[in-house]
Amino acid sequence: MKNNKLLTIMIIILVAIILVGAILFVVYVQANKGAQNTEPTIDEIVEASVDVPEIKTNLSDKRFIVVQLKVQTDSKDAAVELEKRLFQVQNIAIQELSDMELKDIEGKQGKITLRSTLKSKINELMQDGEVKEVYITNYITGQ
Structure with a gap:
């Protein structure tokens, strides 16, 4: 029992x-x-974003482009790292743009492709976080 x-x-x-x-x-x-x-608030997005200074370069078809970017990362720490890597970001953008013709980056799809390419190339550099989005904030082309 x-x-x-x-x-x-x-x-x-x-x-x-x-x-x-x-x-x-x-x-x-x-x-x-x-x-x-x-979803992050707009204040969190701004804190985790970095402004890339204006980039002026020639395209492969002998035209030129002036472009300015804002890169959104996934954290403040990643944004700090990206600030230190701005010279590398500019280098990547110049290399990618100099290999393109104006027709490659014209229109909505061209800009989406450019943003996507830059995002993946910049993410290859990052050690403390990742790039969530690349925004084109200024865009001018000419001959």
Whole structure:
């Protein structure tokens, strides 16, 4: 009789521990799901963004381009690193642009392609975070 009572108590304790663990797991998953879906505020985006100074370069078709960029990173630390790497960012932009013709960067799709290329090339440099977006804030071409 005493063994049955002890076995019953052990089963109740085991079930209680499993239930508490399951509840904690569900709460943890829900808390992380909410944190992952949270979009950054505009203030957080600005804090994690870096202005790239105006870049003037020739295109491969003997035309020129003047472009200014804003690069959004995933954190303030990444933005600090990117600030230090501005000379490398400018170099990448000049190299990519000098290999393009005006027709390659004209129109919406051309600019999307340029932004995507710059984003991936800059991300290859980054060690503390990543580039989330590259924005073109000024764009002028000429002959």
